[in-house]
Amino acid sequence: MKFDLETAKPREIYNLLIGLVAPRPVALITTMEEDGTLNAAPFSAYNYLCTDPPIVGIGVANRSSEEPIHKDTARNIGRSGEFVINVVTEDIAQQMNICATDFPAGVSELEMANLESAPSAVVKVPRIASAHAALECREHTTLEIGRSRIILGRVVSIYVEDRYVDPAGPYIHAEQLHAIGRMNGLGSYVRTRDSFLTIPRIPYSAWQKKQE
Template identity: 70%
Template sequence: MVFEVEKASTREVYNLLIGLVAPRPIALVTSMDEEGRLNAAPFSSYNYVCTDPPIVAMGVMDRPGGGFVPKDTARNIRRTGEFVVNVVTEDLLQQMNICATDFPPEVSELEMAGLETAPSSLVKVPRIRQAHAALECREHMTIEIGRSRVVLGQVVAMYVEDEFVDPAGPYIKARDLHAVGRMNGLGGYVRTRDAFVEVPRIPYAEWVKGKR
């Protein structure tokens, strides 16, 4: 089948795209408004895009319905310029899903999910205490595209529990961290536990040698 985007509805494009661009890392983002109220929300339209400087990108759709009303996360980042990406691992999957619930403004997602916070190193927004790793970010820029916003955040500090760091690199012990990924919009996720496949890169000299 071929789907021409101009002939498809926004929902159809969304359903197809999120099923094909997968698995996706999940950013459980903590942000804060001007009064210090915290918000926690997961986003799977997320990844790092460069390392010098270190920049992560996150797509945040506007609220459903008419108008161009930003979600709390996008609004908080625009107004305070800071946020924290908490890495979602197997043991946080259910709590992350609770944070995705559309609670009314007066309800704390963190409280409903039974999550606690801990002070960050360089930004005012706290990280989630139960998260084994987190990226402290300052807004680099926000780009408005249609009814979505692409938030570019510069990573200014990284928190990782000692047991998940190999100091030789330093490298992340990804096999032990057990991050999870998003597969589609129907509640589909994928575990990384016992799922790693090693495919070493082939140096050009070895490639040429193997062709002889």
């Protein structure tokens, strides 16, 4: 099938792209409301974009495609300039999903999901205590594109539980972290437990030798 994106509806484009750009990491983002309440919501339009400087990007759609109502996460980042990306692993996947529920104003997602917070090292916004890793970020640039915002954040501090770090690299013991990936908008995710595929890079010299 071919889809002409000039005529396709926003929902159709969303369905196609989130099923094809997959699996995606899930960031459970904590931000601070104006009154100091902690907000948490998951985002899978998310990745690191470069490491020097360390920049991550998040795509945040408006709450409704008709009216430009910003999601709390985008509004809080715009005001405070800070956020924390909590890495979503299998053990907190159900709680992450509760945080995506559209609770009325004044209801704390963290409380509903039974999640505790812990102080961050550099930013004021706390991280989620049960997340095994977190990236503390400061807003670098926000691009307003149509009905969405692309937020670029500079990572200013990284927290990882000791057991997931090989200090020699340092490397992350990714095969033990059990991060999950989002596959589509139908509630499908992938586990990374026991499913690693190792494909080492091929130096050109080794490639040439193989051809001889």
